[in-house]
Amino acid sequence: MSGLGSGSGAGTTPLPHRSVANIRSPHTSGNTNPSTPSSSSRPVPSSSFGSPSSLRADEDILILELGSRKLQIGFAGDACPRGTVWFTPSQLRRVGDFRDWSSESKTNVDWKTKKVTGEKWWTRDHELWEYDVREVDLGLIGDKVERALREALTKYMLIDSRPRRMACVLPSSLPLPMLSAVLDSLFTRFQPPTISLFSSPVALTVGAGVRSALIVDLGWRETVVTSVYEFREVNTKRSVRGGRLLVEQTHKLLARHLPENQKKKEGTTSEDTQDYDLSFEECNDIATRMVWCKPHLSSPKAHKSKEGLPTLHEQDESDSTEAEFPTEASKTARIPLQSCRSPTTIELPWAALAEPSENAFFDSQYSESSFDDHELPLPLLVYRSLLQLPLDVRALCMSRIIFTGGCASVLGLRGRIFGEVSKLIEERGWDGVQGKGADQMRANPKLQGKRGSRPAVSGPTSVTSPPEAVGGQEQDGVWHDAANTAHEACPVEEQLARGQDKRPRVQGKMRAIESVGAWSGASLIAHLKAAPIATIEREAWLQYGAAGASKPSEVDQKSARQSFGPGGLIRGSAANNSWTLGVWGVN
Numbered sequence: 001m002s003g004l005g006s007g008s009g010a011g012t013t014p015l016p017h018r019s020v021a022n023i024r025s026p027h028t029s030g031n032t033n034p035s036t037p038s039s040s041s042r043p044v045p046s047s048s049f050g051s052p053s054s055l056r057a058d059e060d061i062l063i064l065e066l067g068s069r070k071l072q073i074g075f076a077g078d079a080c081p082r083g084t085v086w087f088t089p090s091q092l093r094r095v096g097d098f099r100d101w102s103s104e105s106k107t108n109v110d111w112k113t114k115k116v117t118g119e120k121w122w123t124r125d126h127e128l129w130e131y132d133v134r135e136v137d138l139g140l141i142g143d144k145v146e147r148a149l150r151e152a153l154t155k156y157m158l159i160d161s162r163p164r165r166m167a168c169v170l171p172s173s174l175p176l177p178m179l180s181a182v183l184d185s186l187f188t189r190f191q192p193p194t195i196s197l198f199s200s201p202v203a204l205t206v207g208a209g210v211r212s213a214l215i216v217d218l219g220w221r222e223t224v225v226t227s228v229y230e231f232r233e234v235n236t237k238r239s240v241r242g243g244r245l246l247v248e249q250t251h252k253l254l255a256r257h258l259p260e261n262q263k264k265k266e267g268t269t270s271e272d273t274q275d276y277d278l279s280f281e282e283c284n285d286i287a288t289r290m291v292w293c294k295p296h297l298s299s300p301k302a303h304k305s306k307e308g309l310p311t312l313h314e315q316d317e318s319d320s321t322e323a324e325f326p327t328e329a330s331k332t333a334r335i336p337l338q339s340c341r342s343p344t345t346i347e348l349p350w351a352a353l354a355e356p357s358e359n360a361f362f363d364s365q366y367s368e369s370s371f372d373d374h375e376l377p378l379p380l381l382v383y384r385s386l387l388q389l390p391l392d393v394r395a396l397c398m399s400r401i402i403f404t405g406g407c408a409s410v411l412g413l414r415g416r417i418f419g420e421v422s423k424l425i426e427e428r429g430w431d432g433v434q435g436k437g438a439d440q441m442r443a444n445p446k447l448q449g450k451r452g453s454r455p456a457v458s459g460p461t462s463v464t465s466p467p468e469a470v471g472g473q474e475q476d477g478v479w480h481d482a483a484n485t486a487h488e489a490c491p492v493e494e495q496l497a498r499g500q501d502k503r504p505r506v507q508g509k510m511r512a513i514e515s516v517g518a519w520s521g522a523s524l525i526a527h528l529k530a531a532p533i534a535t536i537e538r539e540a541w542l543q544y545g546a547a548g549a550s551k552p553s554e555v556d557q558k559s560a561r562q563s564f565g566p567g568g569l570i571r572g573s574a575a576n577n578s579w580t581l582g583v584w585g586v587n
Contacts, residue, residue, distance in 0.1 A: 061196075061526050062157075065169040065519040066145070066182065068127050068220040069406075072519050073152040076167065076526035081519050083156025085148045089125040122280050123244060131221060133177050141178060142185035149190065167196040167532065169203055169522045171217075172233060172583045173224060179584050180546045187538050195541075196532035197582055198522040201226040201233055204402055207521030208513055214397040216382060216417070218405035220244055223361075223378055225385040229393045233583065237385045239376050241361050243287075243407045249356035250287040251278055254337070257346045279339035286335060293357040293412035296419030357410055361417075379420035386421075387432055394430075395507040402515045414512070422510050533582035540579060549581045 061076040074081035093099075129141055153159060166186060170179065186195060201215040205228045215226040220243040227235040255277045331350035337343065358364065361378050363371075368380065376384070382401075386394050403414045428434065515521070525532070540548060 061165045061167055062192075063167050063169065063519060063523050063526060064149070065200075065522070066128065067171075068129065071128075071145070071148045071152060073149070073157065074519065074523065075157075076523050078523055079516075079520060083152050085152045087126060087128045087144060087148065091144065091147055091151075092125060122276055123247070126280060126284075127220065129178050131173070131175060133175050136178070138177055138181040142181045145182055145185045146189050149186075161190070163191045163193060165194050165196075166190075166192045167198060167522060167526050169198045169200055169518050170584070171219075171224070172199045172201060172226070173236070173238070174584060176546060176581075176584060179581070183536065183541060184545075187541050191538065193538055195536050195538075196526070197534040197536070197584070198518075198525065198532055199233065199583060200518045201228050202231055202533070203518040203521035203525065204404055204515050205231065205521070206525055207517055208400070208402055208515035210400050210513070212393070212396040213400040213402050213513070214382070214385065216378075216401065216403050216405075216408075218242065218378075218403065218407035218413070220406060223381065223405075223407075225382055227385060227389055227393065227397050229396065234393060235385060235388055237381055237388075238374070239378065239381050240374055241376075241378060243405075246291065246356055246360040246407060246410075247280070247283050247287050249360045250291060251276060251283045253348075253352065253356055254278055254283065254286070254335070254346070257348060257352075258337075258340065259344065277340055278337060282337065282339045287356065288409075290333060290335070290353055291356050291410060292354055293361075293410055293416050294354045295412055296416050296423070357413060361407075361413065362420075378417050379424060382417065382421045383424045383428075386425075387430060396505070399506045399509055399511045401510070401512045403512065404515065404517070418510070418512055425510070534580055534584075536579060536581075546581065546585070548579075549585050550578045 063074050063076055063078075063081070065072040065081070069087055071085045071087075072081040073083055073085075128144055130136060153161070168182070168186075170182075183195065186192060200217070201213075204215050205211065205213045211231060212229045215224075215228060217224045217226070222238050222240050222242045224236060224238045226233055258277060332347050333350060333353060334345055334347055336345045363377055371377065371380075386398055389397060401418070403417070408414060431438065536549075
């Protein structure tokens with residue numbers, strides 16, 4: 001022991017295998033033997049052996065898509081979201097509430113014990129927000145967003161709670177108080193350095209691979225028709241006909257076919273309160289899986305050829321029309337119901353399952369003059385949206401119609417809307433004036449001649465230049481003038497034409513296209529590092545909130561440009577002080 005203590009105190013040289021210097025800078029760098037292979041020493045960054053999550057935290061961007069009933073999340077650059085979280089009553093439980101897993105749970109009848117306060121209570125716990133902010137608890141919306149996002153990060157993303165940049169895909173009609181509640185919840189509880197905002201119609205257009213489109217969003221609260229031209233929203237029209245109305249019509253259909261002993265007592269309903277015999281979960285499941293839409297009667301296949309008689313194809317005469325199109329009255333569907341007073345099973349005709357979509361989206365039994373502007377049928381809503389567009393924008397948008405939303409999955413709904421819009425265009429054209437006077441004006445050729453239009457020429461007239469024209473010359477016995485001279489090729493125009501798409505653009509005819517979705521479109525935009533609609537920094541939001549945002553018309557675009565010259569950084573920092581909320585901060 002004394003020898004070890006005296007040796008260490010005398011300053012002896014440590015052993016080679018205990019020297020840290022020999023490990024970091026080995027003596028092999030001075031190798032004199034040329035036959036022995038050796039590699040030059042190079043510094044190894046310490047971050048190479050760190051956790052991969054530390055690298056992804058600075059590069060990856062979380063893409064969030066918030067809807068009325070669900071939240072989708074994933075990384076930028078992914079083709080589809082990693083996970084989807086639905087807003088359900090189970091998220092409103094407190095910590096330690098395990099009644100759903102108890103043997104004495106009565107989840108099927110819990111909804112009946114709630115106090116009836118109108119139609120809103122039936123769907124209130126299954127949605128995130130409603131656009132009427134007068135009766136909305138904004139703090140509860142922020143808590144729902146936080147709980148859903150934490151569940152998504154833990155269950156699907158498998159990442160830690162380190163601050164990461166976020167990008168939110170939101171509907172452009174979202175009110176500003178709700179947007180403020182969402183941003184407050186994200187900035188204060190997840191602390192991202194920046195949040196980028198993307199509009200759902202623009203992201204859908206990018207997801208379809210086009211620059212202009214007509215977005216028909218068959219959403220939960222309402223149906224919104226948005227016209228996008230060159231990645232800009234130029235027109236928006238909406239109707240209250242959406243998924244919520246479809247579920248309510250489905251409940252009315254099922255309640256009519258319930259036995260009398262399964263219904264509630266009469267006299268408990270009024271104008272402000274409505275009793276429900278079935279739960280929302282069961283009606284929503286039936287509306288999603290079994291409700292369908294009747295096809296358009298005058299489909300394009302049923303139109304007769306204008307050139308002559310249609311071609312008759314050979315077929316077996318024994319195959320009657322009833323075999324090809326079986327009668328709907330002969331088909332029935334057995335639907336088991338569990339949320340009524342006692343479990344029962346009802347039988348419905350197959351044709352009756354088309355009534356909810358007919359009443360929710362079309363209401364064909366009423367005339368056009370009986371609808372207000374906020375409750376137009378969907379074909380008329382799409383037609384009026386196209387009618388209000390300029391000629392060039394309309395020609396592009398009508399050839400790029402995109403159906404999206406939860407109700408777009410209803411069987412036959414998209415084809416029905418597309419067929420009825422085509423019929424309206426064929427009957428009315430693009431004249432916004434309708435009525436008996438307008439019909440008489442079109443039918444009477446004498447009244448059409450009084451408009452003062454110049455009669456059209458029967459054919460094109462050829463223009464010939466005389467031999468005495470100035471600037472002409474005769475070569476080889478053929479007269480050549482300036483009008484017929486061949487155009488000289490310009491090298492600048494040829495170079496600019498190389499980057500342009502020379503394929504003809506499809507326009508002026510009705511056509512529907514598909515899109516990968518708003519989330520995938522926003523993921524592509526963020527992955528390519530394109531400029532979003534708005535970018536908000538955390539420090540600026542926590543200091544000023546929504547009041548610190550400038551309107552888009554108040555931002556000087558010239559001062560927003562950055563330069564590498566003298567004072568360029570100063571001008572760039574001054575431009576970052578003015579930030580906007582995009583389309584959400586216009587009003």
